[in-house]
Amino acid sequence: MSTLQSPRTSGLVSDLTAGKLPRFAPALAAVIALGIGALAALLIGGGLLATVLFAAVAFLVVLPAWYAVVEGRRAAVDRLVTCLVWSALAVALVPLVSLLWTVVHHGARQLDATFLGQDAFITALHQPTGILHAIVGTLLITLTAAVMSVPLGIFAAIYLIEYGAGSKLAAAIRFLVDVMTGIPSIVAGLFAFALFTLLFGPAYRSGLAGAAALSLLMVPIVVRSTEEMLRLVPNELREAAYALGTPKWRTIVKVVLPTALGGIVTGVTLATARVVGETAPLLLTAAITTKVNLNVFDGFMTTLPVMVYSSQAKGHPEDFDVAWGAALVLVLIVLVLNIVARIVGKIFAPKTGH
C-alpha cells in the first residue's frame, strides 16, 4: 500500500503544477509581440502607432497560441478572452484621453479675463471678444429648466411611490417616463419650437422655449432618480410617523423627503449636468446672439454648447479657438456639477452617528 501511495501523491502534485506556463509568460509574449510588431511596421511601412497596433495583434495571437500548446485549448481561450476584455478597455480609453487632452490643451490658452468677462458683440474692428453671453445664457436657461422640471419630477415620483403605488395609472406613467428618457433631444427641441411658435408667432425665440425643451429631457431623469430614492426609504419610518398621528402628507414632507434628500439632490444635479450640454434643442428654440441677454422670456439667448457649434461652423482657425475655449468651460461646468452631486449626496446622507 505504502509503496503505491507515495508515487500517487507526488503524481498529484506534479499534475497540479505540470503543464502550467511560468508566471513571466505574458511578459515574455509581450516582448516577442513588440518585436514582431516593429518588424511588421518596418516591412509594411508605418510609424509608432502602426507598431503598437501590430504588436497588440501579435500579442493576442502569440500568448493564446503558447497556452494552447502547453496548457490546452480551454486555457488558451480563457487567456485570449482575458486579453480581449482588457484591450477593449484600453481601446475605449484612447478617445477619452485624446478628447480631454485636446480640450484642455486648446481651451486653456483661451481662458482669460477678456474671454470670460466679455460678450461677442463687436462695436469696433479687432475688438477682443468673449463668451460671457454664452455663460450667462447657459446658467439662465439651465436654471429655468431646473425650476420647471424639478418640482414636477419630484411630485410625479411622489405620486408613483406614495399615492399611486400598484395602480394601473402609475404603471402607465412609469412606463412613459422610461420611454421619455429616450426622446432624442432634437425632437424635444422641435416640440418646444412648434409649441412656442404656435403660441407667440413664427419668429419667437427665447430662453424660455429652450428651457421648456430641456425640461422635457430633464423631467424623466428627475422622476427616475427620485423614485429610486423614495423606494429606498424604509416603510418602517412611514409607519412610525403614522403611528404618531401624522397625516400622510406631513409624513411625506417631514420624514420621507428629508430621509431621501441626499439622493434626490444628487439625482437633480446629475440631471442638470446632463442637460447643460444640450445643443440641438437650443439651436432651434433660443437661437444665437452675441449680446448678454438677461431676459429669459424674450429675445435670443446663446448657450455654451450652441456657441461651440456655431464657432466651429464659421470655419476659421480663430473661431476654432473660441470653440475650444467654450468647450473647456462647458466641460468644467459639467465636471463641477458631477463633483457637487457626489459631495452633496454625502453631506445629506442620513446621519447614522457612526
Added chain:
Amino acid sequence: MTATTAEKMTETPSNRLGDRIFSGLALAAGLSILVALTGVFAFLLIRGWQGLSQDASFYDAPRANDFLHYVWPLVFGTVYAAVIALVIAVPLSIGIALVISHYAPRRLATPIAYVIDLLAAVPSVVFGLWGILVFAPAMVPTYGWLDDHLGFIPLFAGNEGGGVNPVGRTILTAGIVLAIMVLPIITSITREIFAQTPRLHQEAALALGATRWEMIRYAVFPYARSGMVSAVMLGLGRALGETMAVAMVLSAGKSLVTFNLLGNESSTTIAANIASNYKEGTPGKVAVLIATGLVLFVLTFVVNFLARLIVARAERNTTR
C-alpha cells in the same frame, strides 16, 4: 394634555385639506407627464402634417419629389450610422463591463467605472468638436490604407474616381464617434446586470472546474441575456437620436443612399439634417423638417418601447 383627551376623534378639516391638496399635486404631476408625451406627439403631428404633402420644391426637387423619397435616405442614414456605432460599441462595452464586474480587482474596478461614467458626462457638442477637428483628420491615412488594400469590398470603395474623403468626415467617422458616445450607456447597464448574476451559479461553475471564461459564458451570459439586449436597444435609441456629433462630423450628401463608408458624400441622419437645415427654413421647409422629426420620434419610440418591454418581461421572469 386634558385638551387632547377632550378633543373628538372626528376629522380635522386642515389635515384632510392638506392631504387632498398634496395628493392632488402629486397626481397632477404624474398626469402632466402623460400630457407632455402625448403633447410632443400631437404638436409634431399638427405642425408636421402639412410637411407630409408639400409642393415638390420643398423636398429638394429634383432629387426627391415627395415626402417618402425625401425621408427615406435620411432614415437609411440614421439607421446605418447607428448600426455602425453599435457594431463597434457593443463588443467593447461588454468587454469593459466584464473588466469592471469580473476581471479587475475591486480597487481598480471602481475608478474604471468612474472614468467610463465620465465619458458619458461629456456633452455631445464637445464630441462633435473633437470629432471634426482632431479625430476625422487623424483617420484620413487609415481610410486611405483601407481604400488601397480593401477597396475591392464595396464598403471601402471610396470615391468613384479613387481616393477617400480628404478631411475624413465620413459616415464611418460619425459611426465611430457615435460608438464612443453610446459605449458608456451600454457599459453601465450591462455591468450592473453582470454584477447581479447570482454568486451561487458562478461558484457552482467554478467548482465544476470551469475556467473564468467558461464560467462567464455558462453562468453569467445566460442570466444577463435579456438585460444585454435591452442595453443594446437603449444604446441604439441614443445613437438614432444623437444630433450634434453627427451634424458636425459628417459632410452630408443630399438624399443619398449608399453603404460606402469612406466616400466624399454620405447619407446623413434625420437629426443632423434638421440641425443643419432649420436656419434657412421657410415655413413650408420647416414643416417638412418637423415631419422628419416625427418620423425620428416614432423610430426611437418603437426602439425604446421594445427595450423596456424586454426588460419588463425579464423582470417578470426572474421574480416569478
Added chain:
Amino acid sequence: MAKSIDVSNVNIYYGDFKAVEDVSMTIKARSVTAFIGPSGCGKSTFLRTLNRMHEVIPGAHVEGEVLLGGEDIYAANVDPVQVRRRVGMVFQRPNPFPTMSIYDNVLAGNRLNSKKLKKADADAIVEKALTGANLWNEVKDRLGKPGMGLSGGQQQRLCIARAIAVEPQVLLMDEPCSALDPISTSAVEDLIHELKSDYTIVIVTHNMQQAARVSEYTGFFNLKAAGQPGHLVEFNKTTKMFSTPEQESTEAYISGRFG
C-alpha cells in the same frame, strides 16, 4: 387618561381574504395585555386594527366594533390620524427617524404635526419622556446626536419615549423585543412594568415567557387550519392561562407541544 378598549365581533380582511375572524375582548385600562400565538395567526394584524394602522395596506378593511373609552374608532366620521394620536405604537424593529437627533426624535410627534412649543416646554417633554423610557441618564449628554447612533436596545427605548411623548391613551407594542439582545430585552420589560401605571399596554410577543413575565391578561390566537382565518382561542388572566387554561389547544401551545 389611560382608556380601556372594547372589541366586539371584529373581522379583518385584506381584499377578499379574511385574515382574522370574530374577535371579541375587553382590554382593561392601566394593565398589560399580551397576545401570543403561532406565526401568521393574525395577532399582529389584530393589534394594528386597534389604531387603524392596518389601513396603510391598500385593500385592508375591518368589520365590527372597536370602542376606545366608549368611542367607536371605526365610526364614519372618525379620522384615523386622530385615532393614532391617542393609540401609540412601538414596532418590531427600532425605527428612529434617521434625519433627526435624539431630542428631535422624542419630539417627533409634536414636530411632525407642527405644534408650536416653547423651548422650556419642549425640554420638559423630552426629559419626561426619556425618563419615562429609562433612557434619560444614558443620553442626557448627547441629545443633539443622531438617534441612529444608539445601540439597538437604546433605539427601541427611544422609540418608546417618542410614543409616550405625545401622551397617548393606549400603547401598542408589536414584538418590541424580537430584534433585541437579552440585556436590552430585560430593560424594555422593566420599562413595560413601570409604564402600566399610566398607560393601557397591549403587546404582541412570540416569547411565552415574556408574556408570562410582563402581562396581566393574555389572549391566545390560532389558525383553525392553514389558509383559514386566525381567531381568538382564549382570553384570560395570565396567571390562569399559564397554569390552568380553559382550552386544550392553549395548553398544547403553552406547554410547547405544537406551534
